[in-house]
Amino acid sequence: MRALIAGNWKMNGLRESLAEVAAVAAAAPGIAADLLLCLPATLLPLAPRELPLGAQDCHANASGAHTGDLSAEMLADAGASHIIVGHSERRCDHHETDAAVRAKAAAAHRAALTAIICVGETLAQRDANETLAVVTSQLAGSVPDGATPANTAIAYEPVWAIGTGRTPTPDQVAQVHAAIHDALQTRFGATFRILYGGSVKPDNAATLLALPHVHGALVGGASLKAADFLAIARAAPQS
Ligand SMILES: O=C[C@H](O)COP(=O)(O)O
Numbered sequence: 001m002r003a004l005i006a007g008n009w010k011m012n013g014l015r016e017s018l019a020e021v022a023a024v025a026a027a028a029p030g031i032a033a034d035l036l037l038c039l040p041a042t043l044l045p046l047a048p049r050e051l052p053l054g055a056q057d058c059h060a061n062a063s064g065a066h067t068g069d070l071s072a073e074m075l076a077d078a079g080a081s082h083i084i085v086g087h088s089e090r091r092c093d094h095h096e097t098d099a100a101v102r103a104k105a106a107a108a109h110r111a112a113l114t115a116i117i118c119v120g121e122t123l124a125q126r127d128a129n130e131t132l133a134v135v136t137s138q139l140a141g142s143v144p145d146g147a148t149p150a151n152t153a154i155a156y157e158p159v160w161a162i163g164t165g166r167t168p169t170p171d172q173v174a175q176v177h178a179a180i181h182d183a184l185q186t187r188f189g190a191t192f193r194i195l196y197g198g199s200v201k202p203d204n205a206a207t208l209l210a211l212p213h214v215h216g217a218l219v220g221g222a223s224l225k226a227a228d229f230l231a232i233a234r235a236a237p238q239s
Pocket of ligand 1: 008087157161162163164165197198199200218219220221222
């Protein structure tokens, strides 16, 4: 399966940052992985269209009285082909439940967008040996029945690895990815793309991306600079 290297700029980036997007777009044709940058919604209409673009959240409804929110249809209109839903920062900061995440993923599908659905355990949950139970429960609750490998990817992001410079061991990553793969095979009879996210950097990308059932990465901080993001993308194994 061809790797997907997705960047999540989070709440970073002004108009001047579009030079980084342009640099990624210029290099993308020479890279043996699919590239995607999930930008702040403010930059979507301004970014070069040569590169697939994503958003970082959406409202579950298509329109209505929801001040400050953006629908999947609006984000598609602004240039997005993908939407990240259920990122741990939204689950935490905005108290998003699995049911809310599932509705947002279904909204992305309604707008013909690909949902990148995030799951992952906290450090306390890992220390309590609850990782697989937490992740498979989030998966069951957050992935809508209409999910297919064409409209959905999963991102496994241990909360304690996000922005910390810490990563799970290769065995730990492989174990969780295998559990996600198995759960989706059982439920849908299909193989979905499963991305790893959490402190992916140029110097650890090759190890992480070579693991079984790791089909790409969701990159935060290292996606803000084209050189780092491209170095990660170049570390993806040839499909
Ligand atoms: O969505 C991306 C993740 O939260 C990872 O962020 P990070 O690469 O800065 O650790």
